[in-house]
Amino acid sequence: MSGLMTLAFLAVTAAGVSSSEMSDCSYLSLLTHLNLIQTDSPLSIMRPVKNWTTTTVVSLDMVLYGILEVDEKSQTVTTHVQTQMMWRNEFLRWNSSNFCGIEMLTVPRKMLWVPDVSIQEDTSDTGSIQNSPLVTLTTDGWVFAGGRQRLTTTCQFRLYLFPFDTQSCNISFGSMNYNAESMTLRTLNSEETLSLFSELIMITQGEWELLNMKVTYYFTESKNLSQSKLIYTVIIMRKPMLYVINLIVPLFYFLILDLASFFIRGEKLSFKVTVLLSISVLLLILQDMLPSTEAKLPLMASFCVWVFTLVWLSILEAMLIDFLLGLDGCCGNNAQNAVNNQEVEIQLEGNSHKDPSAAEERGQLGPVMKPSEGELLMLILEEVKVARMETERHVKDDRKPGRYTRLAQIIDSVYFVLYFLNVVSYLVYLNTAWLGSYVSNKKE
Numbered sequence: 001m002s003g004l005m006t007l008a009f010l011a012v013t014a015a016g017v018s019s020s021e022m023s024d025c026s027y028l029s030l031l032t033h034l035n036l037i038q039t040d041s042p043l044s045i046m047r048p049v050k051n052w053t054t055t056t057v058v059s060l061d062m063v064l065y066g067i068l069e070v071d072e073k074s075q076t077v078t079t080h081v082q083t084q085m086m087w088r089n090e091f092l093r094w095n096s097s098n099f100c101g102i103e104m105l106t107v108p109r110k111m112l113w114v115p116d117v118s119i120q121e122d123t124s125d126t127g128s129i130q131n132s133p134l135v136t137l138t139t140d141g142w143v144f145a146g147g148r149q150r151l152t153t154t155c156q157f158r159l160y161l162f163p164f165d166t167q168s169c170n171i172s173f174g175s176m177n178y179n180a181e182s183m184t185l186r187t188l189n190s191e192e193t194l195s196l197f198s199e200l201i202m203i204t205q206g207e208w209e210l211l212n213m214k215v216t217y218y219f220t221e222s223k224n225l226s227q228s229k230l231i232y233t234v235i236i237m238r239k240p241m242l243y244v245i246n247l248i249v250p251l252f253y254f255l256i257l258d259l260a261s262f263f264i265r266g267e268k269l270s271f272k273v274t275v276l277l278s279i280s281v282l283l284l285i286l287q288d289m290l291p292s293t294e295a296k297l298p299l300m301a302s303f304c305v306w307v308f309t310l311v312w313l314s315i316l317e318a319m320l321i322d323f324l325l326g327l328d329g330c331c332g333n334n335a336q337n338a339v340n341n342q343e344v345e346i347q348l349e350g351n352s353h354k355d356p357s358a359a360e361e362r363g364q365l366g367p368v369m370k371p372s373e374g375e376l377l378m379l380i381l382e383e384v385k386v387a388r389m390e391t392e393r394h395v396k397d398d399r400k401p402g403r404y405t406r407l408a409q410i411i412d413s414v415y416f417v418l419y420f421l422n423v424v425s426y427l428v429y430l431n432t433a434w435l436g437s438y439v440s441n442k443k444e
């Protein structure tokens with residue numbers, strides 16, 4: 001294809017040359033003048049300087065079109081970027097007045113030397129790079145080459161403050177072959193302009209917000225290898241609302257439910273276990289989001305574990321209380337049973353006493369033979385004795401198992417107070433850590 005093109009070019013050139021100066025207004029005459037009609041020209045091979053010691057300064061501007069994906073698990077950021085490179089080719093100059101005022105010329109990228117700039121953190125496949133097939137030349141030898149790329153870069157996340165975190169990710173441009181004496185990298189526009197422009201044209205940023213873009217010129221120098229690097233540091237902040245709604249608020253509500261369950265009278269163990277199960281579901285969600293590579297446990301994870309532990313402890317405490325009350329319950333019941341038995345006995349006795357009189361009543365209708373007064377008194381006395389024994393027993397029973405009940409009550413109150421203080425202090429700590437960092441980042 002390129003061979004064909006060359007042939008065509010040559011043919012046209014021959015025609016052009018034959019028709020002399022008449023064709024000076026075409027691009028062709030300019031191409032001929034610049035010696036760019038052959039594809040195998042040395043211009044595509046060599047660094048375009050007249051003296052080899054001259055350094056080629058490449059200006060490289062990068063703007064961010066979008067933040068497509070941030071993967072905490074694999075620690076990569078996928079962005080959509082556009083780059084624009086500019087450098088000087090000392091061999092390609094013309095006077096525009098000689099060529100009907102042509103000030104710009106586009107030629108295929110292949111025809112010219114193009115800096116071999118690559119990104120150090122890049123892990124995307126080559127198919128995601130879309131370089132413009134053309135480069136633009138200007139009259140005094142400046143060459144512009146643009147391209148856009150779906151860029152996946154590695155980035156070390158600091159997730160301690162998740163979900164109120166900001167991440168700064170480096171995108172380092174550098175030459176693969178040239179040292180710093182041959183080629184250095186710069187930016188054309190200032191970092192403020194670039195980050196402002198990125199913010200303006202940013203179409204999608206998902207759950208992230210671009211805070212800033214910083215540029216550092218980096219220069220490594222060792223004995224025979226010095227390299228110039230251009231590092232873009234992209235600072236992004238997470239929009240935390242989804243996590244607040246999905247994780248933090250429910251956890252907080254469960255905590256309050258658990259606190260409130262202290263006021264349930266009676267069976268609260270099953271309620272607490274239900275709360276614990278609900279929390280473990282939230283823990284599963286969290287596990288899907290955060291990587292296990294983190295050396296320092298994120299605050300969010302410790303918050304979850306803390307809530308889980310508190311609820312677990314309160315279940316244990318409820319069990320203990322249940323046990324203590326059970327101790328009371330068992331003795332009291334036994335005593336009551338004993339009393340009931342006695343009562344039944346007494347009743348039976350009473351019945352046996354009464355039965356004959358009832359039979360008498362039934363047998364002898366009319367003036368009734370009353371039991372003698374002494375007998376009646378004896379009956380009443382017996383009843384009173386039994387009643388008295390019963391009350392005595394009750395008093396004794398109340399005093400002895402009351403100890404456990406009171407112990408349970410004390411434990412319950414103390415635990416509640418400790419629990420409450422713990423919750424308040426931890427929430428204050430979380431609040432300062434999270435919201436403090438969030439607000440300070442917002443201000444920046």
Ligand SMILES: *[C@@H]1O[C@H](CO)[C@@H](O)[C@H](O)[C@H]1NC(C)=O
Binds near residue numbers: 169216231
């Ligand atoms: C990113 O670049 C800056 C500037 O050179 C450097 O200080 C920082 O350590 C780099 N960060 C990473 C993660 O490499």
